[in-house]
Amino acid sequence: MSLAGLLEAGRWTHEPERAVLEGDRLLVTAVEGSDAWRTTSYGFVHDSEHALVQQLDGSAAVEVSFVLDYAEQFDQAGVFLRVDERTWIKAGVEHSDGLPQVGAVVTAGASDWSVAPVPDWTGRTVTVRASRDGDAVTIRAWAEGEEPRLVRVAPLLPDASVSAGLFCAAPTRSGLTVTFTGHRVGPADDRLH
Template sequence: MNGEQSFTITVNVYGNYRVVYDQAGLMLRNDAHNWIKCGIEYVDGIYYASAVVTVNGWSDWSVVPLSQNPNPLRLRVKREREAVHIEYAESENHPFTMMRLAYLPLAKKTNPIMIGIMCASPNEKTDGFDVIFDELNITKHQSNGD
C-alpha cells in the first residue's frame, strides 16, 4: 500500500500465550525506524493489550491489563494521515475501546507502508506458542488531497 494511504485494519487474535513476552497482533511499518505493533502481550502472568510506537528510532510501550486471556482479542487500527487510532475489544461481544492515538510519520507516496499480522516469542526458554489470526480485513479510505 502506498505510504500515504489511509486505511482501517481489523483482526481477531486467538493465542495460547505461555511465557513472558509471548505476543501477537498487528504491525504497521514504514521502515526499521518508524513502526507500530499492537496486540496482546503476556508479561509476568498478566495479559495486556499492548502497543509499541517507534518514531525515528525512539520507542515507547503502552499497556492495558486484561482480566484474562481474551480469545479472541479483537484489534482495530485506523490510520488517517499521520494519526493512528489503536483500539481493542476483549471478545467478539465487547465494544472496541481506544487504547492509543499515536503519531506515525507518512512514508513517501512511492514507498510502501507494510501492514499485517505479527507474532513473537522472544524468550529463549520456549519453542514458541500457538496463535490463530481470524477475519483479517483491510479497508482503504480516501484521504484529504487524494
C-alpha cells in the same frame, strides 16, 4: 482480504518457523527469540518479529483477530505497521508479568511501550484495529462480545509508505503458535473516541 489471501499476497518481515492454513485459520509458529524493539531502556535492537504485511495506502484501517491462548512471558500477537526498520508500530496483547496486557509499542528511532492488563480476555478471540488517517494511527482492541476500547493514538507521517498486517513474536521461548482467525482491510475510522 482473507487470511489465505494475505498469506498469498503478503510478505513476511521475517519468516516464522511455520505458517499453516487450517480451514479459515492461520497458525503461525514463532522462532524463539523473535521480537521488535529499538534501544529504549534495554539498550538492544530486536528486528526479528514475524509480520505478514501488505501495502496500506492513504486513509485505511487494518484489523487482525486471534485466539488469546498463550501465557508465557512476552508472548505477543496483534497488528504491525512498518515504514522501515526505525519506524513502526506493533499493537496487540503481550503476556507480561503473569498477565495478558493490551498495548502498543510505537517506534520512531527508539521504542516506547504502553500496556493495560486484560486477564478476562484469556481464551477468547481478540481483535486489534489500526486506523490510519491524516498524521495519526488510532489503535483499538476488544475481545469477542465487547465494544472496542481505545488503546493509543500515535503519530505517523501522512505521506509515509506503510506496510501492515498481522504479527507475532516469542522473545523468551520456543513453541509459541498463534491462531489467527481474521484479517480485514477497510476504510479508516470516522471517529477518534
